[in-house]
Each structure stands twice: as structure tokens, then as C-alpha cells.
Amino acid sequence: MPTRFQKEIIIQDKIVKVRRRKSGKHTTNYEIRYRRDGFNVTASSTDLEIAKEKFAQALRIADLKRRQVEERKMLIVPETFQEFAEYYFEKYRKRKVAEKTFENDMYRYRNHIKPYFRSMPLKDITPDFCQELLDKFAVKGQTKTSNEIYSLLNGIFKMAIAHDFMKKNPLAIVIVEKHNCKHGKALTKEEEKKLLDETKGTKYETIFALALYTGLRPNEYKTARIERNFIVARNSKRKGGKIEYKKIPISGMLKPYLQGIEVLNVPTLEYVRYAFNAILPNHILYDLRTTFYTRCEECGVAPPARDHFVGHSNGELNNTYSDLSDEYLLKEGKKLVW
Numbered sequence: 047m048p049t050r051f052q053k054e055i056i057i058q059d060k061i062v063k064v065r066r067r068k069s070g071k072h073t074t075n076y077e078i079r080y081r082r083d084g085f086n087v088t089a090s091s092t093d094l095e096i097a098k099e100k101f102a103q104a105l106r107i108a109d110l111k112r113r114q115v116e117e118r119k120m121l122i123v124p125e126t127f128q129e130f131a132e133y134y135f136e137k138y139r140k141r142k143v144a145e146k147t148f149e150n151d152m153y154r155y156r157n158h159i160k161p162y163f164r165s166m167p168l169k170d171i172t173p174d175f176c177q178e179l180l181d182k183f184a185v186k187g188q189t190k191t192s193n194e195i196y197s198l199l200n201g202i203f204k205m206a207i208a209h210d211f212m213k214k215n216p217l218a219i220v221i222v223e224k225h226n227c228k229h230g231k232a233l234t235k236e237e238e239k240k241l242l243d244e245t246k247g248t249k250y251e252t253i254f255a256l257a258l259y260t261g262l263r264p265n266e267y268k269t270a271r272i273e274r275n276f277i278v279a280r281n282s283k284r285k286g287g288k289i290e291y292k293k294i295p296i297s298g299m300l301k302p303y304l305q306g307i308e309v310l311n312v313p314t315l316e317y318v319r320y321a322f323n324a325i326l327p328n329h330i331l332y333d334l335r336t337t338f339y340t341r342c343e344e345c346g347v348a349p350p351a352r353d354h355f356v357g358h359s360n361g362e363l364n365n366t367y368s369d370l371s372d373e374y375l376l377k378e379g380k381k382l383v384w
Contacts, residue, residue: 057102060085064094080105084112125211127163127171127202131155134205144283146265154194158183168211171203177220189225196222230336231329233258235384238337241325249313250321254334255303256310259382260294261338261356264319264331267312272296272304275376281357293372294355295379341384351378 054061055078062080069075069092077090078101087108089101124130135155140148162179163171176199183192199217206212233241238258245251253267260277262270269280276293277300296304312318319331326333335356342352354370 259300
């Protein structure tokens, strides 16, 4: 065997070079080296097996250190608006709000906020700069959009202050015109009859009856299913990805519209809204939910049952110790007659 040689072996899925050198009159030294993919690892011994063990250990340590460096790089928080805002939405906002709310937030951010601020350094953002953006919508009468932008910016800036990228919130002295929120308006019984009469025999009749007599939110229609004496649907107003279902009794008002139906076929929500507005242009689709809530109060449905039907949160303590039985819900559901 020659006194010096070089060959390649595989250690931990890596092809490494091995050199053997004469290190004394009667001794030989083995050096194992790997300089590739960001690694620079070497180990040596007069015994080849010991050299392999030492190299394997050194490689594991080097790999761990490299992964720690990569993780630290990933954790570096950007200090420019666009990059920081997207970090905020992904790491924080997404976990705080319901899925649909997050989708709406991202729509407003991409269309109204991102093009305005771009990659501006956070420390350079001034109250005047923010005021100009909000005023642009306010002068058009779009106070709702202005308020929504203000709310999103406030969350972003508070997070930036927490990261010590900003000393003060630039919105602190900004003036924003308050949006007068229009609350839902219940249908009269005449309007309710008109809606059902004009959609009789169409694909919209069942969905309008379902909305009127269960109080489902429009974005909950597609999750609704029939389970014996109940309509079961996913409650869309649960944050942090929590999944919760609510059960609404099939009342005497709803039952005739479900005859012979086992599976609910819900038309596209945009078409449902269009059909509704064509009949009742002075109302919005959400008013069907307001109508159901109003009827629950008029018919004397107990508040715990009513809140369960519509999917309202009663607070952590109440939710922990309240487990309403099917019998109770059905009993309260029988009151829904008008």
C-alpha cells in the first residue's frame, strides 16, 4: 500500500475525502475532510474508525450550528413598511382573527395600503403621510374604507413600536372621520312573505327560508346541513382557527321548505345576493339574520338558546359551564311561530 493516498467515502449521506499520511516511522494518520455546501469540517486520527467517529460528531455539530444561523436569519424582522406589514399579518393577525376577516384584511392591504407605503422605512412614516392616505378616501365619502385602513395601520404600527422600530404611533394625532355603521334592519312580515312568494319554486326559495328561520350568516350558508331535527352549520365567528358548530332547530316555519330535501344545495352567494336585492332593494342579505334575531325576541325564545342559534359568544365562563341539551333547544325552537 502506498505511503500516501486519497479516496472518497460516504458519512451521513455526504461524500467526504479521506487522506492517509505517514506521521512517524511506524504510524499513519488519517484525515477526513468535507468542504462543500457551506461546510468546512475536518477530523483526524491514527485509527481510521476513530477518525470516522470524530468526523461524524464534528459534522453533526457543524450542521446544528448552520441550521441555527439559518433560523436566526429567518427570525430577522424587517424594518421597512411592506415587509414588516406582511410579517405582522402572517405571524400575528392571521392567528387573531377569523379566516374570512383575514381574507378581507389582506384585500384591503393589497389594494389600498401596500401601493401607498411600499418599502418605506418605518421610522420615516409621519402623521401627515398617513393623514393624506385616509383623507383620500374620506373626501370620496368612503368613510368605511378609511376607518378600516386606519384600524389595520394601527395594528401594524403598534407591532412596530413593540419591536422598537418606531418610537411613537403616527396615527396618534391623525384625524379620521367616523363611519356611521348601518345596523341590520329586520324585514316586516309583509316583506318576508313577498320574498318567499316571489322565489317560490326556484332554487332561491329554500335558501331564503333557511336564512330567515335559522339566522345563519351569509358566509355560513354553504356549511349548513340537515341532521334530524336540526340545521347544523359552522360558526364563522370563531377566532384563531377554532372550529365550532351551532345547531338550530328546524322550526314549524322552516319545515315546509325542507320537504323531500336531504342535502342543501346552496347557490353561489353572489347570485343569492343579486336575487335578494332584486326583490327587496332597500335591504341587504344580512337583514335576514337580523329578522331571525328579532323574531326570537318577539316569540320569547330564552336568551341562552337564542344566542346559541345565532352563534353569539357568551364569554369564556358561560361557555365553559353551559352545555345546552337538544331537548332544551328543540323546546325553545317550538316558540318560533308567527
